[in-house]
Amino acid sequence: xxxxxxxxxGTRSTGSMVAAASTNNVTSFQRRGPRASGADSGCSRLVxxxxxRRSVRNGQLLVSTGLPALxxxxxxxxxxxxxxxxxxxxxxxxxxxxxxxxxxxGIASGHALLVASAKEDPADILQKLPAxxxxxxxxxxxxxDICGHKMESDIKMKIAWRYQLFPKMESSDRYIHxxxxxxxxxxETSKWHGFFLPEKISSTFNVESCSLxxxxxxxxxxxxxxxxxxxxxxxxxxxxxKNILRIGIQNLGSPLWGDDICCAENCDASHSVTKFLYILRxxxxxxxxxxxxxxxxxxxxxxxxxxxxxxxxxxxxxGLESFIGSEKETNPLYKDYHxxxxxxxxxxxxxxxxxxxxxxxxxFKLKKKLFTIEWVQDNYLRQERNIYPPGFSYLLKQxxxxxxxxxxxxxxxxxxxxxxxxxxxxxxxxxxxPLKQTGSGRIRQAAGPRLWHDGRRQEAPGLxxxxx
Amino acid sequence: MFPExxxxxxxxxxxxxxxxxxxxxxxxxxxxxxxxxFLSFYLKANCKVCFVALVQSFSHYNIVGQKLGVxxxxxxxxxxxxxxEGLKSAVDVFFRPREEPHPLQFLRSANAGDLQPLYxxxxxxxxxxxSGEAAxxxxxxxxDDLSVLLSLGVGPVAVLDFVxxxxxxxxxxxxxxxxxxxxxxxxxxxEESDVLLxxxxxxxHLILRAEGLxxxxxxxxxxxxxxxxxxxxxxxxxxxxxxxxxxxxxDKSVSFFAKGMSPAVL
Numbered sequence: 001x002x003x004x005x006x007x008x009x010g011t012r013s014t015g016s017m018v019a020a021a022s023t024n025n026v027t028s029f030q031r032r033g034p035r036a037s038g039a040d041s042g043c044s045r046l047v048x049x050x051x052x053r054r055s056v057r058n059g060q061l062l063v064s065t066g067l068p069a070l071x072x073x074x075x076x077x078x079x080x081x082x083x084x085x086x087x088x089x090x091x092x093x094x095x096x097x098x099x100x101x102x103x104x105x106g107i108a109s110g111h112a113l114l115v116a117s118a119k120e121d122p123a124d125i126l127q128k129l130p131a132x133x134x135x136x137x138x139x140x141x142x143x144x145d146i147c148g149h150k151m152e153s154d155i156k157m158k159i160a161w162r163y164q165l166f167p168k169m170e171s172s173d174r175y176i177h178x179x180x181x182x183x184x185x186x187x188e189t190s191k192w193h194g195f196f197l198p199e200k201i202s203s204t205f206n207v208e209s210c211s212l213x214x215x216x217x218x219x220x221x222x223x224x225x226x227x228x229x230x231x232x233x234x235x236x237x238x239x240x241x242k243n244i245l246r247i248g249i250q251n252l253g254s255p256l257w258g259d260d261i262c263c264a265e266n267c268d269a270s271h272s273v274t275k276f277l278y279i280l281r282x283x284x285x286x287x288x289x290x291x292x293x294x295x296x297x298x299x300x301x302x303x304x305x306x307x308x309x310x311x312x313x314x315x316x317x318x319g320l321e322s323f324i325g326s327e328k329e330t331n332p333l334y335k336d337y338h339x340x341x342x343x344x345x346x347x348x349x350x351x352x353x354x355x356x357x358x359x360x361x362x363x364f365k366l367k368k369k370l371f372t373i374e375w376v377q378d379n380y381l382r383q384e385r386n387i388y389p390p391g392f393s394y395l396l397k398q399x400x401x402x403x404x405x406x407x408x409x410x411x412x413x414x415x416x417x418x419x420x421x422x423x424x425x426x427x428x429x430x431x432x433x434p435l436k437q438t439g440s441g442r443i444r445q446a447a448g449p450r451l452w453h454d455g456r457r458q459e460a461p462g463l464x465x466x467x468x
Numbered sequence: 469m470f471p472e473x474x475x476x477x478x479x480x481x482x483x484x485x486x487x488x489x490x491x492x493x494x495x496x497x498x499x500x501x502x503x504x505x506f507l508s509f510y511l512k513a514n515c516k517v518c519f520v521a522l523v524q525s526f527s528h529y530n531i532v533g534q535k536l537g538v539x540x541x542x543x544x545x546x547x548x549x550x551x552x553e554g555l556k557s558a559v560d561v562f563f564r565p566r567e568e569p570h571p572l573q574f575l576r577s578a579n580a581g582d583l584q585p586l587y588x589x590x591x592x593x594x595x596x597x598x599s600g601e602a603a604x605x606x607x608x609x610x611x612d613d614l615s616v617l618l619s620l621g622v623g624p625v626a627v628l629d630f631v632x633x634x635x636x637x638x639x640x641x642x643x644x645x646x647x648x649x650x651x652x653x654x655x656x657x658x659e660e661s662d663v664l665l666x667x668x669x670x671x672x673h674l675i676l677r678a679e680g681l682x683x684x685x686x687x688x689x690x691x692x693x694x695x696x697x698x699x700x701x702x703x704x705x706x707x708x709x710x711x712x713x714x715x716x717x718x719d720k721s722v723s724f725f726a727k728g729m730s731p732a733v734l
Binding site for chain 2: 058221224271279285305307308309312313349350351353
């Protein structure tokens, strides 16, 4: 806790501990601000393992998932010893990105990696990892962007005050797919182990089946060997510095692993993947310093009960839903985004409560190779404020109601979305004093400055009034 | 132990009932706070507890227990608490198998295993010792949770058999209590889970069901708790009594209130 106090505020959007590595590797756990890289001398003594930080709430050791925005929604990061399950999107386009960010973050922090795949050679996966962002001009642009956002949030919203209660999301990650010489150096110096199923399946194996498919059995043995030999479970006293092992398993449950939960509804090996997850979680919990990311094609699993069991057996579950090919692609609300991201489960570790953000509608977009996560309503608000700038009051009318003075929170654009019905366009009126109640008072209505004001109708309603 | 829940259930650590099966059930939410409640409740009631912890590590329960006022390590040292850590033992039995039967032996079996070694472990742990020293009040078996056993390849009938054996020994013979947590799968058609849940519901004396709100996530009300008192041996007499409360989980306690009376709303 003292470390968090001296090294940064540790709050959600700003301030994280600086990685105490000697080389200039950039992790997403970095202090954001003008003194970006110069502040590690004071903190390096207090940080025990590079690339990790302590949770503010309960002192849990956290590692970054590679995306600061996702860390924010997961309560600061992924706890060491837990399992992150990514439910793949339909065509498996965006989940490999999250997988790669997790591994790239490990390389940048100097963690050891274990990559397991049945589809792609782990060496190839590592070659295609995004490189950390070392471009200083872009970083400055990011910081300016963040400062700009901060200033915007300081202007108190008078009309749309309800929106002020919602958090402002700043999210940009630090990884871009650039080929950089530094990247290859980093990969060569980092310690990684690969498990490629077609290579391992041919060797003979002499253990009873335990109702796991042989691919899963071999993978578990492999992981257990690495954890034991490299000392990640504290069994061998490590002479070198304590380090984190990041395990990544791709496409678990797909037929390439020999599992048939994606092929048939009543499958024979339905307990295979759940048993595998249980033993894997047991390995992670008993080792003091390993955390794991798994991607599972849940959209292919036909038996919903298996999906529920898989979710219950994991710690953190994040689901991706891309808009490609679905009817949401044409929805104007989602036009800037590529998909939705659902945080389905967050673990309660050492605690009765857990960090859960209030914002539930999250969408992601991939623009110029930057993966950002935003609250969907935020975009709406920005569009609305361009059309109806704050500082004015408006005459609004919804179907079958009278024209009334209203504020932006009841404006037509938002109401037509919420009410799922058409609303008449509002008219822009600027006036200096509050409108008087006109008519008999049975209906609460007000008229514009030149309308029915003194009993004689002077002008048709809804004309744009030029400011005096 | 949450004092408000004790009031709702009308129990105190001194006057805890004996010979009862309590079923904890959760649907669409996490009901593990009930497990923490009963664990600390029975430890404070001076009962001998056998805790089969299959889902989380011992340190998790210990840290939460300290917030609730009991120290699990101290209880374990003085012999009041026997813990079977599922995660740690699973690694042992899976990768370093030995000849003698292990409570989690079913992990190594190729087809649906049976839970006899687990029952033997529970029986040995809760056997009343006639040494004449200050005996514990009554034996209690606490299982967290039974749905994990279904995921590990054990059939629902085997789990029901295990609970039946434990009930016969712990509840009937030794006048103790059994508390177990089961997940309700809801609308995902998990037949095995439904069989297990229905079978246990008919055998239990007290059912605590934690449900998520039907309208979705709410920051101030985390869920709804339904309490149902039953008499499994006399089905025709009195109607079962049922109460519903909503709750909010805080750092060290859980506050309960009537439906719609959340302090955030009033």
